[in-house]
Amino acid sequence: MSAKVWLVGAGPGDPELLTLKAVRALREADVVLIDDLVNTAVLEHCPNARVIPVGKRGGCRSTPQAFIHRLMLRYVRQGKCVVRLKGGDPCIFGRGGEEADWLRARDVEVELVNGITAGLAGATQCGISLTLRGISRGVTLVTAHTQDDSSLNWQALAQTGTTLVVYMGVAKLAEIRDSLLAGGLAAQTPVAMIENASLPQQRECRSSLADMQLDAATFQLKSPAILVIGAVAAFDQAEMTDWLQTQGSAG
Incomplete structure (x- = not known):
């Protein structure tokens, strides 16, 4: 070689x-x-x-x-x-x-x-499909940590209608929450916070956009972790199986 x-x-x-x-x-x-x-x-x-x-x-x-x-x-x-x-x-x-x-x-x-990215693997391990027919037509991957420490246009991201997967966001939960709420995302929007994606010590905390900072503190969420924000984050593995069976019957 x-x-x-x-x-x-x-x-x-x-x-x-x-x-x-x-x-x-x-x-x-x-x-x-x-x-x-x-x-x-x-x-x-x-x-x-x-x-x-x-x-x-x-x-x-x-x-x-x-x-x-x-x-x-x-x-x-x-x-x-x-x-x-x-x-x-x-x-x-x-x-x-x-x-x-x-x-x-x-x-x-x-x-x-290429390698499998944490946002995909972590969500899959939790039974979350980042795109789901009739629920989520797309997925947006973003990082909350930028080289110049500038903020993303979270308000615009709130309007995309896609599942948001946020990397390096643990230290900016309050900013993410407030900005997405200001952009029009509902306070009840489901959120999954996934720590140590794909490893035996993987942990997950299910919450809502309004409550995710408080729940993360109670859960003692630590990096590395990803956030999955959107309707698909309400599913777990059993619910996903039931939903897919229902769709199969409907089809």
Whole structure:
């Protein structure tokens, strides 16, 4: 294998959700730069690679992005196959696009490998279908944490009529609630707050838009967590089965 960089999504945590292509990249890797949120169980696929932690987590001491860029460039120029292993999907709030552009501008071969994103896996584990015929015609993925700490146009998001999946929103629950209410979203809109998506320690708290901050505090919700906001968040696995059976009978 010629020298290149793989930008690989390791999924939300469950090592069985790793794709076959991700496994192949890990097997070919000489060097693996691993994020904090990646389950280290996936490293069984690269037992002979050099593994370098390059953690980046909100509110914690993080590896500077410029340093990660330089590490990837250094090793690939040494003729090595480098895997940049990220939690979730590298192109959904994972900076995969900007890393790929930076490397390609320096004539480095790059390949991106998708991973299952936490918003999808966490919802599925809770019996929530992010889109559902007759209830939700779409899904919008957003992050509450921005590089310049600016606020999203939550009022506009309230008008989309889609299921909202919010990443990195635990510290901004009050802002999210107030802004969505101001945008016209009903106070009774169901909310699911899902911590440690897909892992054995996954926890969920069902609430409403009006009550989610209070309920999150009682539940002691912690990051990493995602919020699912919309009618589909009222379903659990049993209710989903009943609803699907009803639709089948109606069809």
